[in-house]
Amino acid sequence: MRLHESLQQWLDTAAGQMRWKRARPVAAKELADHMEDQYAAFLEDGMEEEAAAAATVREMGDPVETGTRLDRAWRPQPDWVMLGLVLVIAAVGCVLQYLLRTNSDLMWYTLLGHYAVGAVCLLAAYFVDYTLLGRHLWIVLGVWFAAVLLGHRIHAFWLETDVLVSTGTPVLWTFPLLLAGLIYRMRGKGLEGVANCLMAVVAVALLARFGIMEVAYDRALLATCGVILLIAVWHGVFGPRRAGQMALAALPIGYAVLRQIMDAVFYAHLLPDADQYQYSAMTYLIRHRLYGTEIPFDGEIAARPGEILAQLADTTDHLLTLAQLRWGWLAVFAVLLPLLILFGRGLLLAGRQSGQLAWLVSHAVVLTLAAQTLIYLLVDLGLIGNAFTTGLPLLSYGGAYLCQTMLLLGVLLSAQRCGALEAGAPPVQASDIGG
Amino acid sequence: MAIDKSLLAGSTGLLVLRLLQEEDLYGYQMIERLRERSDDTFSLKAGTLYPLLHTLETQGLVQSYERTADSARIRKYYHLTDAGRAQLAEKTEEWRMFSGAVDRVLKGGENHAFA
Numbered sequence: 001m002r003l004h005e006s007l008q009q010w011l012d013t014a015a016g017q018m019r020w021k022r023a024r025p026v027a028a029k030e031l032a033d034h035m036e037d038q039y040a041a042f043l044e045d046g047m048e049e050e051a052a053a054a055a056t057v058r059e060m061g062d063p064v065e066t067g068t069r070l071d072r073a074w075r076p077q078p079d080w081v082m083l084g085l086v087l088v089i090a091a092v093g094c095v096l097q098y099l100l101r102t103n104s105d106l107m108w109y110t111l112l113g114h115y116a117v118g119a120v121c122l123l124a125a126y127f128v129d130y131t132l133l134g135r136h137l138w139i140v141l142g143v144w145f146a147a148v149l150l151g152h153r154i155h156a157f158w159l160e161t162d163v164l165v166s167t168g169t170p171v172l173w174t175f176p177l178l179l180a181g182l183i184y185r186m187r188g189k190g191l192e193g194v195a196n197c198l199m200a201v202v203a204v205a206l207l208a209r210f211g212i213m214e215v216a217y218d219r220a221l222l223a224t225c226g227v228i229l230l231i232a233v234w235h236g237v238f239g240p241r242r243a244g245q246m247a248l249a250a251l252p253i254g255y256a257v258l259r260q261i262m263d264a265v266f267y268a269h270l271l272p273d274a275d276q277y278q279y280s281a282m283t284y285l286i287r288h289r290l291y292g293t294e295i296p297f298d299g300e301i302a303a304r305p306g307e308i309l310a311q312l313a314d315t316t317d318h319l320l321t322l323a324q325l326r327w328g329w330l331a332v333f334a335v336l337l338p339l340l341i342l343f344g345r346g347l348l349l350a351g352r353q354s355g356q357l358a359w360l361v362s363h364a365v366v367l368t369l370a371a372q373t374l375i376y377l378l379v380d381l382g383l384i385g386n387a388f389t390t391g392l393p394l395l396s397y398g399g400a401y402l403c404q405t406m407l408l409l410g411v412l413l414s415a416q417r418c419g420a421l422e423a424g425a426p427p428v429q430a431s432d433i434g435g
Numbered sequence: 436m437a438i439d440k441s442l443l444a445g446s447t448g449l450l451v452l453r454l455l456q457e458e459d460l461y462g463y464q465m466i467e468r469l470r471e472r473s474d475d476t477f478s479l480k481a482g483t484l485y486p487l488l489h490t491l492e493t494q495g496l497v498q499s500y501e502r503t504a505d506s507a508r509i510r511k512y513y514h515l516t517d518a519g520r521a522q523l524a525e526k527t528e529e530w531r532m533f534s535g536a537v538d539r540v541l542k543g544g545e546n547h548a549f550a
Contacts, residue, residue: 014482027485027489029511030462030485030511031481031485033461033462033463033508033510033511034462034463034481034485035481036508037463038463038481059480059481060480060481060482061480061481061482061483062482063482065482066480066481066482066483066485066486069482069483069486069487070485070486070489072486072490073486073487073489073490073493074489077493352495354492354498354499420492420493
């Protein structure tokens with residue numbers, strides 16, 4: 001409905017006082033709705049249009065004063081604590097990579113260059129509207145798909161090999177962010193919505209497994225996406241919480257756990273010769289050092305396991321192993337502690353979001369980075385095979401993973417900064433929760 | 436008798452939280468409800484209410500969401516959060532102490548006869 005001219009003028013004057021331009025339409029929409037209701041009530045009371053408009057303006061109050069108050073109420077909310085944490089951990093990562101480097105050709109300015117590119121990714125994600133994930137999901141999904149495949153092919157071409165770990169993998173690990181967008185699009189659609197999200201998760205896991213030959217990422221990604229789906233169901237994003245939805249959302253986690261158990265039983269014990277994709281020499285060397293297990297190799301590796309371990313470990317996949325070798329367990333704990341604080345802060349911010357997309361996106365970012373950290377830790381403790389490894393957020397060496405982490409953190413900070421602009425979800429009532 | 440608006444200024448938030456304790460409302464409904472309950476004594480301007488609501492939301496005391504209203508139009512409703520309930524209980528107690536003290540002073544020291 002088109003507003004009366006004098007009402008529109010009042011609205012423009014009030015909104016014009018707000019310095020945060022992106023907040024203007026949100027505040028103006030609510031005020032316009034109010035004016036429409038008030039104007040209609042006056043007309044119903046028998047007033048003429050002009051008189052009703054004038055009375056509505058009187059009821060609204062002073063537009064400048066209103067706009068000034070709105071300006072005070074609507075401010076972007078950057079989280080300086082989170083930003084500070086990111087900067088501190090990035091600085092620690094840069095220093096650690098330099099101190100623990102195994103390649104003497106690696107210069108400090110190369111490392112700084114990596115972090116500078118990462119900072120650009122963070123700033124780009126911070127200032128680009130995160131609601132793109134909800135509004136233009138299919139375009140974002142297309143760009144993401146192209147980036148995964150191109151990242152994989154370019155990397156393979158560059159290294160003249162069809163390597164298992166490619167630049168496509170860090171891009172692949174940004175999928176949970178897209179899943180958050182998809183869950184948002186499927187909100188309120190009940191079991192059908194959960195099923196659609198599940199199909200997308202399975203499709204990406206298949207892409208990881210057979211499309212770009214990532215042996216283990218299918219289950220790691222599946223488990224992470226499963227957790228995100230599960231908390232979305234629990235939070236009532238798909239509508240009233242139902243046992244069927246919960247069961248469907250838990251399927252990816254169940255599959256990942258089952259596969260892991262099967263691998264542990266069949267590959268590690270029943271078919272020890274078939275475990276080459278998961279347990280590299282590094283895994284056996286780490287296990288030998290930490291738990292005293294035997295090394296199933298002859299020759300130099302068995303003769304000098306400690307030296308070989310120190311030679312093979314690098315800051316890309318085994319930063320924690322190197323830290324433990326060089327400085328002991330306390331160093332490993334000291335490296336992980338800031339990350340734990342970062343995830344704690346991230347979850348706190350995510351929980352505070354009233355907007356559904358901001359809530360989903362923030363949780364997806366924190367859970368993705370936490371999953372990567374857990375996987376990295378398990379690999380460096382020799383508990384899971386080397387083929388699983390990811391980047392250690394902000395700390396391990398590798399430009400592609402660093403950019404991925406920075407991009408995810410930029411989206412998280414963006415959702416925190418602008419999440420208030422998004423309309424929240426209807427609160428879940430106790431009566432909505434059923435079996 | 437006209438009421439000095441400054442008397443209302445400090446307690447507007449309390450009144451809004453109290454209204455939301457009963458049910459979720461959108462802005463226009465709040466103003467109407469407040470007017471009805473106070474027999475036209477409190478006539479809150481929209482220009483005062485909305486900035487207040489947005490501040491309460493930033494503080495986590497209320498939560499907004501969109502829902503189709505009776506008029507078949509989508510309206511932004513406000514819901515009282517748990518933190519808002521706690522704040523309401525605290526501010527209500529504070530208000531009772533304050534108004535009781537004002538009453539006692541206005542009565543001219545009758546209650547201090549035994550002091």
